[in-house]
Amino acid sequence: MRRKTSDAPTRIYTFGCKPPQVSDEVFEYYEDQLWYSHRYANTLIELKNEQREAMRATRRAQPKAAPLFAEIDQLNAEIDKIYAEIRAIKDGTPVLEARPKWEPLGKVVKSLKKKLIKKYSEVSKLTASNPAVKAADKEAYETYWARLKEARAATLTYWGTYTAREKAAKERFKAGLGPIKFKRYERNGLLTMQLQGGLSVAEMFSGQDLRVQIDPIPDEVWSRGRNQRRKGCRTHVRMRVGSRNAKGEIARGHTPIWIELPLLLHRQLPEDGVVKWAHVKRERHGHKFKYELLLVIEAQSFKPAVSPAPAGKGTIGVDLGWRYQDDKAIRVAYWADSFGQHGAVDLDAYMIGGFDVVRGLKKSRSERQVKIQSDLDAFFRGARKLPDALKEASAHLRLWGAPKRFYKLLNVWRENRIKGDEDFFAALEAWDQKDRHLDDWQANQARRNKNRRADQYRKLTHLWASTYAHVVFEDVDLTRLARGPKTESGNPSTGRTARDAMKRAAPGHLRLLAKEMCDKFGREFVKVPAAFTSRDCFFCGHSEPWEDRSEEVHRCAGCGRAYDRDHNAALNILRTSERVPPETLQMLADGKLPKLQPKPKDFSRRRPDKYIPPFERSQPQPKVLAKRRGTPTAPTIPAQGGTP
Ligand SMILES: [Zn+2]
Secondary structure, three states: OOOOOOOOOEEEEEEEEOOOOOOHHHHHHHHHHHHHHHHHHHHHHHHHHHHHHHHHHHHHOOHHHHHHHHHHHHHHHHHHHHHHHHHHHHHHOOOOOOOOOOHHHHHHHHHHHHHHHHHHHHHHHHHOOOHHHHHHHHHHHHHHHHHHHHHHHHOOOOHHHHHHHHHHHHHHOOOOOOOOOOOOOOOOEEEEEEEEEEEEHHHHHHOOOOOEEEOOOOHHHHHOOHHHHHHHOEEEEEEEEEEEOOOOOEOOOOEEEEEEEEEEOOOOOOOOOEEEEEEEEEEEEOOEEEEEEEEEEEOHHHOOOOOOOOOOOOEEEEEEEEEEEEOOEEEEEEEEEOOOOEEEEEEOHHHHHHHHHHHHHHHHHHHHHHHHHHHHHHHHHHOOOOOHHHHHHOOOHHHOOOHHHHHHHHHHHHHOOOOOOHHHHHHHHHHHHHHHHHHHHHHHHHHHHHHHHHHHHHHHHHHHHHHOOEEEEEOOOHHHHHHOOOOOOOOHHHOOOHHHHHHHHOHHHHHHHHHHHHHHHOOEEEEEOOOOOOOEOOOOOOEOOOOOOOOOEEEOOOOOOEEEHHHHHHHHHHHHOOOOOHHHHHHHHHOOOOOOOOOOOOOOOOOOEOOOOHHHHOOOOOHHHHHHHOOOOOOOOOOOOOOO
């Protein structure tokens, strides 16, 4: 076996597949493998939990840790109590009636769990140097390993897949003492082939390898037009998922069991590429399964050329804030650079329309479900003498929330028809058909929305990283903000909240992509503390708490200037980053434009606003704002206070 000595970069290629084209026997085997793989993952969790249990017991025996454990026990008791309350709410009220909200309780649990983790880490610190604890830990670890080896020997999972499960588990089980949750089986999963020593792309296309094969497609396909290319790149992949012996039985042997899937090889693989891992992934998508082939490929040609892009110049500061401008746009962020340019990052009406479609589908599905639920509830309660299977399948119908329980009921009902059920049965069948259709539609639309947004963000961050030397973002915890109070709401009449805008805007994704692009281009990605970026006036330094968070144009009480508050925040981020020389900052504040270094480019879909110095902006006609917000009745702000 060759050791990994290569320094070549790795990339993951993902290709869409159609469901496997294999015999029923192999398909059954494939499904079994997914189930074994899932079970193996849960076995790993079980073993880890045992190890942690042992570690906790050792620490509990330490007199020093007793007070901490008293607190831990109390926290656990509180969590259990809240869980019981949530269960009571969920089980106690039928879906058809107004259900008390349990989400606030969920939040309490989350914060308690955080405290619990903190307590555990305090315990760890307290007992870390104790030799008795160390010895016991070592023993617990050795037991874990011994049991892991047993489990590995006992699993029916084919070898590449269990190695991959172990690798994934290692990632998941970082240091800690708390118990890990098991995962529920949704018939999803990955089957994996580890290609030890690597398999060159050419070998993979040769059809000779006994692990992974892809039928080659002619080279000229890549030079064709898009439509022809998409047709030409249809092919098949075969991945080994097991073995047969000489008698043809599924057992240790030399004959591979292939899982074969139609594949759309929409990207050319690098000629010098070496495949290290191959995964066939199945994921529930609506009520259907989506199949994908993932190839982890290493190649020298992934290395960027010596100078990937002209050296970046200057700094860009990006302020993340999300709100509806009106029905036509969601503002995701605002940027300002050290050359005096600035502009907004918006999701346009087209995107919002896409999100609204998903919302509408969700709503319509839930209405249809409530309707069928109340009809069936009446029927089953009125029906006498139900067959046992049907009785069981329709138990607690009033409490159901998930559509799949209705799908299941239909399946059971089909086998257990009773007298006089025709109308209701037909109603459920009709509901089922329609709901599956809507479910599909919803899943596809949601995926399309996500892709569209990702595409816009990728282009934008690519431009930022290729232009500037430093890209600065605020170090805000976006998940915390998402849960925060419903401020910053745009238009209250539409009932849309900041939370909703944030979900759609996915500012965290924008920031993540910016970081990745910076890494790719070798630029500096800077995170600055978020404090006061929107409260301090960039121009005069005056600080004031703003009451109206939804106001876009702010007039500073210190200097009298009126400006877009997001623009002000972006400028403050530039200053806090300490990547912009003080002279430049002074020029920006004075409205004197430093010499433009990079040519202004089309940053987002719209061109960046023409630079207008602050003293001109406070003139009666604030063109920039009026244009950007697209409202003919933009507020006009009379000049006031001193101009520089
Ligand atoms: Zn000011």
